[in-house]
Amino acid sequence: MSKARLVITALFVEGQSAAEVARRYGVHRAWVYKLKARYLAEGEAAFEPRSRRPKTSPGATAPATVELVLRLRKQLAEAGLDAGADTIGWHLQHHHQVRLSRATIHRILTRAGAVVPDPGKRPRSSYLRFAADQPNECWQSDFTHYRLRGGRDVEVISWLDDHSRYALSVTAHPRITGPIVVSTFLETVAEYGIPASTLTDNGMVYTTRLSGGKGGRNGLESELRRLNITQKNSRPNHPTTCGKVERFQQTLKKWLRAKPTQPTTIAELQALLEIFVDEYNHRRPHRSLTHRATPATAYTTRPKAGPTTDRTSHTHDRVRTDRLDDTGVVTLRMNGQLHHIGIGRTHARTHVLLLVQDQQIRVVDAATGELLRELTLDPDRDYQPTGRPPGPVPKKNR
Known part of the structure; x- marks a missing residue:
């Protein structure tokens, strides 16, 4: 017998007060009154399990967005293109200015029956992947x-x-x-x-x-x-x-x-x-x-490789991936010294590629390929500010 039935029995059969029942069964008196009112209104239905789901879900995905996800899934699949959660998320962000996590998109597809589980499929993480570091390298x-x-x-x-x-x-x-x-x-x-x-x-x-x-x-x-x-x-x-x-x-x-x-x-x-x-x-x-x-x-966003005889052996070339901080700055170590390169707050937390050839630096948006900044590093400065050509600070006229 559930505790709810014991409480109702004590109230209506034994005639005990709510305070006595609360002390007897170690529950809060407010819950006893709530259960009593529910029993008077619903009868035996008061003992059925109740859903704990909130009446409102402010964080739930909007129905229009759910419909858009399913429509993109259908369009991509019918076109013979990849229609997984990652690809749908990319199209949402770049074509519809909507950001959804991969897990949210996958839940939407699963609830709609658009995903068929395949537990026997080999996970992607189990593959050993090899890729060239530069375009035209292979x-x-x-x-x-x-x-x-x-x-x-x-x-x-x-x-x-x-x-x-x-x-x-x-x-x-x-x-x-x-x-x-x-x-x-x-x-x-x-x-x-x-x-x-x-x-x-x-x-x-x-x-x-x-x-x-x-x-x-x-x-x-x-x-x-x-x-x-x-x-x-x-x-x-x-x-x-x-x-x-x-x-x-x-x-x-x-x-x-x-x-x-x-x-x-x-x-x-x-x-x-x-x-x-x-x-x-x-x-x-x-x-x-x-x-x-x-x-x-x-x-297009990385320097191209070429045959050995065509490569320049007198420059130090490298490619780095990084993310701008909250102030729109990225750090780069050159000759053992750390330098801070300002890009701008409008690009804060953007994932970028740094294409470095000696002191010539290009900062590129990793997702779109947009050139965010091109500069010649001033090795005598820690912070490389925007809006001024690199080099020594010109002396003010006295």
């Missing part, structure tokens, strides 16, 4: 098959920047051959510069190292040697070494399958590929990039 390439409407098979070759996941070149061909690999590579070099290295599988269009020494170098290997580019190849039967470009191809095919009408010619397929590359590079946040930046932001 380009990955691979090609994949695609069947046009009508049954004709074609192939799509991709060149992807390892650091930023930026899709440098994605083109469709009847069949990928050695000359096509060389021509697409050189066209990409002409547009984006010479990379420091390449990473591919061991297909004969990329390398002849597993051909038993027959035929010498192929066309791509000869071009890489001519340009002083380091060639790297995955181990046989280890496709995960080139996992970034493999994953890119999965994303591409998912997007193509979501189109209401499939292409019938290579020209139609190429037109779709160009639309996808623009969406992927400029408007789709990438889950593996810092602050879920777009590949275009990650590619």
Whole structure:
């Protein structure tokens, strides 16, 4: 028997007063009066468990925001794009000026039945991830098959920047051959510069190292040697070494399958590929990039690497990630001395990249790629103020 029933029995059957019942059962007298009034009004229903949920929830997500989250989920999924909580949060912040935590978005999707739990799925934290430190430090390439409407098979070759996941070149061909690999590579070099290295599988269009020494170098290997580019190849039967470009191809095919009408010619397929590359590079946040930046932001905001012979060996180059403090200042250690660089209170707590080449410094918004400040560090000053060119303070006229 519950304590509530004991109290009611003592009040109405035994005829005890509220004060006596409170002392007898060690409860507050106000609760006894409240229970008595509830029993008189509701009868036996007074003993049913009551929800402790507050009558109002000022911190609850607004219904319009919930509807927006579900609408974004539907739009992204139908377009064949990633529609997870992180991606939805990025679109909310950048396109709708709404900030929601990943946990809140996930709860909204779960309550609406838009998320199906998969306990057997391997957690992302269990993967060992490797990425180049700079754009053009390494380009990955691979090609994949695609069947046009009508049954004709074609192939799509991709060149992807390892650091930023930026899709440098994605083109469709009847069949990928050695000359096509060389021509697409050189066209990409002409547009984006010479990379420091390449990473591919061991297909004969990329390398002849597993051909038993027959035929010498192929066309791509000869071009890489001519340009002083380091060639790297995955181990046989280890496709995960080139996992970034493999994953890119999965994303591409998912997007193509979501189109209401499939292409019938290579020209139609190429037109779709160009639309996808623009969406992927400029408007789709990438889950593996810092602050879920777009590949275009990650590619354009850092200095580019290049072949060893083209690198400058007389400067100290480095890249730092940091966050401005509450006053809009970031710290940088140079030659053992700590310097404070003012950016402005309007950018307080912004995540930034610091691109440092000796005393030349650029401070970039890590999420948007916006250049917040460019300066030459004055090594004789601790604080590097805004609004004045670096250097010694000019003497006032006397």
